[in-house]
Amino acid sequence: MRSPPIRDRTVLVTGGAGFIGSHLVETLAPHNEVRVLDNFSTGDQSYLPEDVTVVEGDISDPIALQQAARGADIIFHQAAMVSVGQSVAAPRASNETNLEASLLVLEQARQEDARVVAASSAAVxxxxxxxxxxxxxxxxxxxxxxxxxxxxxxxxxRYEELYDLETVALRYFNVYGPRQQGPYSGVISTFLEQARAGEAITVEGDGEQTRDFVHVDDVVRANLRAATTDSVGEAYNIGTGERISIRELAETIRDATDSQSPVIHKDPRPGDIRHSGADVSKADSELGFDARISLESGIRSLISSEPATASERAAERAVDAQ
Incomplete structure (x- = not known):
């Protein structure tokens, strides 16, 4: 099924220079006026196409937010403090970004009458x-x-229900793909880095915990569908519906990279969720979304690909959306 086109719109992507946000910006930029609001605490401006408008600032800054959102038709709200561990260490700071500033985004969207597609999480x-x-x-x-x-x-x-604002929440499961790096990188990029370096691949706990890994390109497609659906005021799981154990994932990455790295175990993270996997039937029936990239092919593409320019990535996605 073809992804609905988004053309000739004014679009704001908060956190648009980050992992998921930058991929979304690349897809939207060729046919829309795209603005990015990012404080670059984790984002990278080199990920962005040259023809987007960048407002460097924090979503908690009403002036920066107003500047970035003025006249917007759609706001893709991706900005967040994404580290669970950091939220435990600094709950107030995390709350200011993940909730209080997000309310500013919703209020600004009301001023602009802009649809909001917000990044929620399977952590709920x-x-x-x-x-x-x-x-x-x-x-x-x-x-x-x-x-x-x-x-x-x-x-x-509730903003859809109370204020007639078109909104959709997307509950991401474990997203992976190019540009996922840094101290809060996902387990796939961490395992790949360890395997390529010939270091031990470190699995927390016994490795029997399972996760649902969804490629960032599929997450972008889910956002595009959420931006055009009539089924607003809803939350949707965004995953593949398939689970893999972390031990099997480590062995899969080791084999795919022809690495000799041993797989070793360390203490489990306190409070780690044992099993997680999405029922994606609602996203399928109401958004017309289904994940297209298998974990095996996604890992192979990460191993084989060289970093692409923003225009090259946008061209690839234009083909994938067909």
Missing amino acids: YGHPDELPVPETASTEPTSPYGIQKLALDQYVR
Whole structure:
């Protein structure tokens, strides 16, 4: 199914120079007026096409936010403090970014009458009591990050109900892909880095915990569908519906890289969720979204690909969207 086109719109991507945001910006930039609001604490301006408008600032700054959002038709809200560990260490600072500043984004969207597609998280479910996890599952987050994302998720949906603002919350499961790096990088990029360097691949705990890994290009497609759907005021799981154990993932990456790295185990993270996997039937039926990139092909592409320019990545996605 062809992804709905977004053309000739004014679009704001908060956190647009970051991992997911920059891929979204690349896809939108050729056919829209795209603005990026980013404080570059983790984002990288080199990820951005030359023809986008960049407002360097924080989403908690009302002036910067107003400047970036003026006249926007759609706001893709990606900016966040994404580290669970950092949210535990500094819950107030995390709350200011993940919730208080997000309310400023929603209020600004009301001023502009702009649709909001917001990044929620599978962290809202905590330890799931059923697998795969449907959107109707109980929500018992285990960290300040999860609590903040749950509150944002609720606010996003209630803004549609209370203020007739078109909104969609996307509950990302484990997103991976190019540009996922730095101290809060995902497990796939960490394992790849260790395997390529010939270092031990370190698995936390016994490795039997399972996750649902979804490629960033599929996440971009989900955002495009959320930006055009009539099913607003809703939350959707964004994953593949497939789970893999972390031990199997480590061995898969080791084999794919022809690495001799041993797979070793270290102490588990306190409060780590044992199993996580998305029920994606609602996103399929209401958004027309299904993940197209298998984990195996996604890992192979990460191993084989050289860094591409923004224009090259945009051209690739234009083909993939067909």
